[in-house]
Amino acid sequence: MTSRATAKPSRAPRSSSAAERLRGIDAARGLALLGMMATHLLPTFESNADLTPTWIGLTFSGRAAALFAVLAGIGLALSTGKEVPAEGARLGAARRGIALRAAVIAAVGLTLGGLEVNLAIILVHYAVLFLCVLPFLGLKPKALCAWAAGWILVSPVLAYLLRPWLLASNPPLKLGHNPSWEDLSTPGQLLGDLFLTGYYPVFQWMSYLLVGLLIGRLPLTRALVPWLLVAGGTVLAVFTKSLGVTAMESWGGRTALEDVLNAPNYPLDSVLQVNLTGVPQEGSWWWLASAAPHSGTTLDLAHTSGVAAAVVGACLLLGRLADWLDLDLLLPLRGPGAMTLTLYTVHVWVVAGFYLKPLPAGWTEDGMYFAHAAAAIMVGTVFVLLKWRGPLEWLGHGANQLGRMERNTRR
Known part of the structure; x- marks a missing residue:
């Protein structure tokens, strides 16, 4: 990356470089990480007795994790051709690299x-x-728009129909805990949980x-695209x-x-909000008429996707402003956003150390x-x-490069 100090300030407002765009994406990813940490560590309800939603629950619940997932798709697009998707052997190599990177992430998660x-x-x-998105990497924007809209509309209905059948199985195809290495011995239950009955239904x-x-x-x-994303x-x-709130509160949904x-x-009124x-x-x-966080309905998926798009657009605009001012305003966010896998892993490990234990005095x-x-x-930031890459980012990058190198060896 070249130093911004050598660039002429007058050039900044006219265009953004690829590096500037990545700074905005990393900043959005950092914001998603901090939002997920907030839902992990801060109460989303006032207390067990008073289940009034807190501002943390109302602001971040469902949205931070969704932003994290949307940014994963953006990152995959940027690494496979940006506006013009890779084709042929390049696309095949990219898919192999992404699959190996996914294996590293899965191993850390398990x-x-x-x-x-x-x-x-x-x-x-x-x-x-x-892994599931690999077949879509070669699609252009019009096709992706159709697939995204169709998936948001149809997948919640199919999930609603399939979920009771999976839960009625003996034993139910639901883990009730985070997937671990031991769950590989029961692949049916693991897959059912990952795709439909778990916390983040794939x-x-x-x-x-x-x-x-x-x-x-x-x-x-x-210049216009970030504004369109925000608007x-x-x-x-x-x-x-x-629409979701109206369906629940004015059309009789919550009563039903x-x-x-x-x-x-x-x-239920508090749960629907958080x-x-x-x-x-x-x-x-x-x-299916609810827009509740983590409900996985069409309204929930569309709402959280809209929030993610607006956040990404805002971060891109802040990146443009930072370049115009010749100040790295986004550094506090893009720092953690550039190594989310490592920081998220350490965060989970530290929280586990306090599980069922009182907080330190004070x-x-x-x-x-x-x-x-x-x-x-x-x-x-450091x-x-x-x-530097984060340690786990280094492993993921190495796996990705290994997948892409296979193409060169076979030619």
Whole structure:
């Protein structure tokens, strides 16, 4: 990467270089990491007795993880041709590299799955998403737009129909814990959990990778595109969330679902605002009208995709502003965003060390979060300034390069 100090400030407003675009993407990824840490460490409800959603739950729940997944799709697009997808042997080599990189991510996720920790670890699902999206890497924006829209519309309906059948199996095809190496001995249960019954159902979450691929295939260096992402993403997010709330509160959806649950004291109104995971979404088609975080419905997928698009657009615009001012405004975010796999892994490992144990004397949940966030920012900043890869990023990059090298050996 060339130094920005040698560039003429007058050139910055006219165009953004590839490096500037990556700074904006890394910044968005850093924001996603800090948001996921917030939902892990800070309460999403006021207390067990008072299930009023906190601002953390209302702001980050469902959105931070979705942003992380959309950015995965953007990263794959940028590494496989940007606006013009790779073809032929280049595309095949890229697919092999991505598959080997996914294997590294899966291995890290399966290892973390053996820890005792009260967190839903995304890495194994993330790796499977990388594999599932391989057939779509060669598609152009129009085709990706059709696939993304179709997946968002259809996958929740199919999941609603298939999930009860999987859960009725004996034993149910649901793990009830994070995937670990031991679960490879029960592949049916593992696959059922990964694709449909788990915390991050790959079947519906493929929508995020397709949306990310679509965004990554856009001409992000053009001045208008980030603005369109912000405007279009915001409109989509507001519309879908408003439609979901109206369906639940004004059209009778929540009342119908409360009747299905048959639990008069269950705080469904609060759960619909923060996290629908763990609630059996069956017995009524009204479940599909919700826009609740982690519900995996069409409205939820569209809302969180819209938020992700708007955040990415905003980060790209901030990158342009930073270049115009000749100041690296995004460094505190793009530092951790450049090594999310390493920092996320360390974060999970540290949280596991405090599982079922009291916090150190004088520490609060807020203090623990700020310690994690500050450490991620400082470590990420140092690595970026020294132009180092994170340790796990180095492994992933090496696996990716190994996959691409096979092509050269066979020619």
